[in-house]
Amino acid sequence: MSTNEDKLKTLIGHAKEYGYVFQSSEIYDGLSATYDYGPYGVELKNNIRRYWWEAMTKLNDNIVGLDAAIFMHPLTWKASGHVDAFNDPLIDNKDSKKRYRADVLLEEHIGKYADKIEKEVEKGRKKFGEAFDEAQFRATNPNVKRAQERIDAVVSRMKAALDANDLAALRQLIIDEEIKCPISGTGNWTDVRQFNLMFATELGSVSGESSTIYLRPETAQGIFVNFLNVQKSARMKIPFGIAQTGKAFRNEIVARQFIFRMREFEQMEMQFFIKPGTQKEWYDYWKTKRMEWHRALGLPAENYRFHDHIKLAHYADAACDIEFKFPMGFKELEGIHSRTDFDLGNHEKFSGKKLRYFDTETNESHVPYVLETSIGLDRMFLAILSAAYEEEKLENGETREVLRIPAPLAPVKVAVLPLIKKDGLPGKARAIFDILKLDLNCQYDEKDSIGKRYRRQDAIGTPYCITIDDKTIAHGTVTIRERDSMQQETVPVAEVQRIVNEKVDLRRLLEQL
Ligand code: ATP
Numbered sequence: 001m002s003t004n005e006d007k008l009k010t011l012i013g014h015a016k017e018y019g020y021v022f023q024s025s026e027i028y029d030g031l032s033a034t035y036d037y038g039p040y041g042v043e044l045k046n047n048i049r050r051y052w053w054e055a056m057t058k059l060n061d062n063i064v065g066l067d068a069a070i071f072m073h074p075l076t077w078k079a080s081g082h083v084d085a086f087n088d089p090l091i092d093n094k095d096s097k098k099r100y101r102a103d104v105l106l107e108e109h110i111g112k113y114a115d116k117i118e119k120e121v122e123k124g125r126k127k128f129g130e131a132f133d134e135a136q137f138r139a140t141n142p143n144v145k146r147a148q149e150r151i152d153a154v155v156s157r158m159k160a161a162l163d164a165n166d167l168a169a170l171r172q173l174i175i176d177e178e179i180k181c182p183i184s185g186t187g188n189w190t191d192v193r194q195f196n197l198m199f200a201t202e203l204g205s206v207s208g209e210s211s212t213i214y215l216r217p218e219t220a221q222g223i224f225v226n227f228l229n230v231q232k233s234a235r236m237k238i239p240f241g242i243a244q245t246g247k248a249f250r251n252e253i254v255a256r257q258f259i260f261r262m263r264e265f266e267q268m269e270m271q272f273f274i275k276p277g278t279q280k281e282w283y284d285y286w287k288t289k290r291m292e293w294h295r296a297l298g299l300p301a302e303n304y305r306f307h308d309h310i311k312l313a314h315y316a317d318a319a320c321d322i323e324f325k326f327p328m329g330f331k332e333l334e335g336i337h338s339r340t341d342f343d344l345g346n347h348e349k350f351s352g353k354k355l356r357y358f359d360t361e362t363n364e365s366h367v368p369y370v371l372e373t374s375i376g377l378d379r380m381f382l383a384i385l386s387a388a389y390e391e392e393k394l395e396n397g398e399t400r401e402v403l404r405i406p407a408p409l410a411p412v413k414v415a416v417l418p419l420i421k422k423d424g425l426p427g428k429a430r431a432i433f434d435i436l437k438l439d440l441n442c443q444y445d446e447k448d449s450i451g452k453r454y455r456r457q458d459a460i461g462t463p464y465c466i467t468i469d470d471k472t473i474a475h476g477t478v479t480i481r482e483r484d485s486m487q488q489e490t491v492p493v494a495e496v497q498r499i500v501n502e503k504v505d506l507r508r509l510l511e512q513l
Helices: 004-017 039-058 075-079 102-131 134-140 142-163 167-176 220-225 227-233 279-295 342-351 377-388 425-436 450-460 470-475 493-504
Strands: 021-023 035-037 063-065 087-092 099-101 193-196 200-202 212-214 240-249 264-274 304-308 318-326 329-340 357-359 364-366 369-376 389-393 399-403 414-418 442-444 464-468 477-482 488-492
Touching (some): 004 377, 035 039, 039 063, 039 240, 039 264, 039 279, 075 220, 099 102, 102 142, 102 167, 134 142, 142 167, 220 240, 220 369, 227 240, 264 279, 264 377, 279 329, 279 369, 304 329, 329 377, 377 389, 399 450, 414 450, 414 493, 450 464, 470 477, 477 493
Parallel strands (some): 414 442, 414 464
Antiparallel strands (some): 021 035, 087 099, 087 193, 200 212, 264 369, 304 318, 329 369, 464 477
């Protein structure tokens, strides 16, 4: 595979062929930026969701769940700022007619300087070997210093333009930096315009201003408006959190890159309500906790990094992303935001209802501050799929396609395979399958040669295959084959469940947190 685009294409092809992800409405040539999850996709998605949900609500006795409606009172989105400020600054290239987010063009441009710095540092490391002092090198190397100055200059102009909502200044920065359209290669840009991302629809049959409602662009607001309902009914004391997963909708303009950016997607959000003044402490706490959740999966550590926001959203006093190395480079996977009392405070103003917490220790009530963790389920799915996929060269010269999905998240945990279709093996295999299926997501397969069946399970990402042969009938043993090492072992039938569970139980992830 040569380029990142090839990598993504291969992954999309694999996801389709093996029932993970399909283009939505494909028989009508598809609907852009919407996707459907196939038989294995839905299992993986459910498993990721369950891992998140249990890590939040089961491991923390001060976090409870909620499932709020997608439709909300229209004033919700006035109070949240989405009606007035949920905009993307867009710019078109006049030659390619392609549309881009102006801030994304600039961030990617900054990324190129950052890559240059990392290359210089790598060169230095090779040159100086053991004696290499990275901090000193970064502070003194002229090439690194020059690139860092460029980054600082662009970041400062970009921040000033975004903060002042100065779209002309944003365009000028793109021109001054000589940023070109990747398709046409020209710098022939239109003006920058703002575009609201919410989908609007009409409630009931009457159309008109008052009946316009929106498909929620984030799940968080359902949590904020239910703050008191949950706090009182579940008798929660600050600090406490409310977790929710569910669909969100955004009329994304630049919707490319498969399930990374969709118009209909799913979020997993947790709002943590805290005492004002403690936000820094909780921000650091949740940054650490969320990174631990990711790292427990065992994907390579170098796939993750934190990225502090240059421009803080209207509600935030600190914000960062956990970025993941997707096939198209490092991109946002999860956001961690310190939201102050912006949300509850504004809902108080717009609803006229008090949204306060009465602190029995101080005998005072206050509007709590909020610390949010927000991750896209579909992005997490893509992160896992892209890290898991490998075209592996085998010692015998063949290649196999394998999905090394972390075993507790794998859609099928074990495949039960009779070696041949006779001598009573299928019946025996069926009997074993019927027992295992009560606890594990299993698959029975008797079609094709055993080698082909192993390959099929590798491509789906099944961590274990057990093979039933004449020894099963004679001695009650089966062969168990592990996906990643392809090692085979003979074990008693009665041991299979314990051995498989050892690796595939969600507990294996949760106990690391
Ligand atoms: P981006 O900058 O990539 O547009 P964002 O900063 O607007 O993302 P948030 O509003 O912080 O995203 O949403 C929280 C999470 O929801 C993101 O980290 C991402 O994982 C997910 N998400 C946001 N927009 C989309 C989308 N269009 N498709 C899929 N997932 C999304």
